Amino acid sequence: MNEYDEKYDQVGYYWGVKPSPACFDVLKMMPPDHHVKLLVIGCGEGRNAVFFARNGYDVTAFDLSPMGVEKTRALAERASTVVDVFRANVNEYRLSEDFDVLFSTGVLHYLPEDLRAEIFENYKRFTRPDGLNVFSVFVEKPFVARAPDWEATAHSWVSGELFTYYRDWRMEYCTEEIFDCMSSGIPHQHAVNRMIARKIEVSEQSP
C-alpha cells in the first residue's frame, strides 16, 4: 500500500468531491458542445475526472494509487457516469492517442527533471490542434518551507519552468500563487505555477 492508498482508504474523500477551480476554466474554454476527449493525469480519488464526465466530456484518467482508481470508479458510478480509469505511473506512461484536453493538478512534481522535456513533448504531440494542456505544479520558493508531508518521490521545480515547455504554444493563462494547505493536518503553504496553454503554434520566444 503506498502513501496515497493509506490516505484514500476511508469512506470519505481525502481531497473532497468538489472539483478544482481550473475545471471551470476548461468548461468555459473548451465546452463539451462537441465530442471532447479529456485525460486527467493523476486523478486521485476522481473529483475532477467525475466532474468532467458528468458535464459531458469523454474522460480517461489514471493514478498510481489503486485505491484512488477504485474510488474514482465508485464516484463515477455514484454520479451515474463513466470514467475510463486505470492505474499508471506518470513517469512511465506515454500517450499514444490524441486528446483535446490534458488536465493535471498536484501531480507533476512527481516527474524527475530528466524526464520532463520528453514527457511534455509527448503530451504536446498527442494534443489535438486547438486543444488545451491545463496544468499546475508546486514550485520552490525561498520563503515557502517544504510541506510537512513532502514525499521522497517528489521532485523540485523551478518557478516558471513549466511554462518554458510551452513557449511554442499560445499561453492562455499562467500564474504563480501561494496558497494555504491543511493536508496532513498541519497548516502549511505551497507555491504553485498554473497554466492553460493552447495548441496554436506561435514563434518560439527566446528564453
Ligand SMILES: C[S@@+](CC[C@H](N)C(=O)[O-])C[C@H]1O[C@@H](n2cnc3c(N)ncnc32)[C@H](O)[C@@H]1O
Ligand atoms: C496531491 S494528490 C492530487 C490528486 C488529484 N489530482 C486532485 O487534485 O484531487 C497527488 C496524486 O498523485 C498520485 N501520484 C503520486 N505519484 C504518482 C505517479 N508517479 N504517477 C501517477 N500518479 C501519482 C497520487 O496517488 C495522488 O493521487
